[in-house]
Amino acid sequence: xxxxxxxxMDNAEKNVDLVVNDYIKNKIDFKTAKNKVLKVDNVxxxxxxELNVDxxxxxxxxxxxxxxxxxxxxxxxxxxx
Numbered sequence: 001x002x003x004x005x006x007x008x009m010d011n012a013e014k015n016v017d018l019v020v021n022d023y024i025k026n027k028i029d030f031k032t033a034k035n036k037v038l039k040v041d042n043v044x045x046x047x048x049x050e051l052n053v054d055x056x057x058x059x060x061x062x063x064x065x066x067x068x069x070x071x072x073x074x075x076x077x078x079x080x081x
Contacts, residue, residue, distance in 0.1 A: 005045075012042040023057055024064040033057055 001009075010066055016037055023033035034053050037043060 008042045009045040012045050015040045024061045028039045
């Protein structure tokens with residue numbers, strides 16, 4: 001993969017991660033997260049599109065809370081960053 005293409009993909013992944021992180025920590029709601037993810041430049045390079053963005057967001061939030069619950073963290077602790 002060319003350097004420019006790799007950089008575009010890395011930036012897209014980074015920006016999607018920022019939105020997903022805000023969503024899983026309840027800083028933004030689902031609709032806002034979905035709209036923001038779909039507006040990320042080159043989001044298609046991450047494999048996310050309008051057909052699977054819902055699943056991506058639900059899965060990421062579910063995985064986050066499974067990890068938090070497994071570590072014994074409470075909801076209150078997770079909102080303090």
